[in-house]
Amino acid sequence: MNYKILIVDDSPLLRATARRAVLQAGVPAALVREARNGQEALDALATDPADVVLLDINMPVMDGFQFVEHKAKLPALAKVKVALVTTEGNKKRLERMTELGVTHYLRKPFEPEDLRTLVAELFGAKG
């Protein structure tokens, strides 16, 4: 699975958990990058777009909502799929994220298998 993945979460613990799930899904380690907030994610995507972004919402500097709003204005990132991995559960906010192009959502707390399933679905949906 030669997909480029960007894991965006301010928690090093969650980044490690997500990285493990992605590697177990068969993505080479060299194709997995990490960012600690939305701004770092935008910077990383500007130099090398990813296929999939696993995105937390509650982060310092630039949160996940702001990241998605910025990304939606950047045509170069239109093909980058975004999956929310977050404690967020507000229906209106999630609907807004869907309107802006977010395709998948996994609410914390999740079991490791849930994340592996999400990654598999993202690869299946990647076209």
Place this chain on the structure above:
Amino acid sequence: MSTITAEDFQQTAANALERMAFVFTEPAEETVGETLAQCTTHAKIEITGDQHSAWVVVSASRGFLAEVAASMMGVEQEEIDVDEHAEATVHELANVLGGELVMAMGGAETPLRLSLPATLDDTGVSEHIDAVAAGCGWTTVLKADSGFLLLACCWR
């Protein structure tokens, strides 16, 4: 908000810990004071909304933090440097449990905001426990094989 009891949230927290880290807990018989003496790392997270606001303080012992961190990272507990991972682990616990409280407060329909977790020192924790004792909420203690988790919740 007044319908969220310590017992309800204890079960919610236990379910969350099982899901996120395969850590199995049960209500502890130890007092808050006895538990706090064993807890080394503490974090607070705040919830704000138009109608209600609340905070949750999460305190954990080193063994508990090591078990959660090891499980989430997929390594053996002995491989975890607790000093390196304690703060990130207690922050993530606060984030997840704060998120669960948001949902219990009706966050799916009501716009509530969850803050970023903030580290508390021993004095800060004691002040928050005192606030709870003064009547603004409740405390509850969970016990795992590896150690303790103390939760204090207050709302207004």
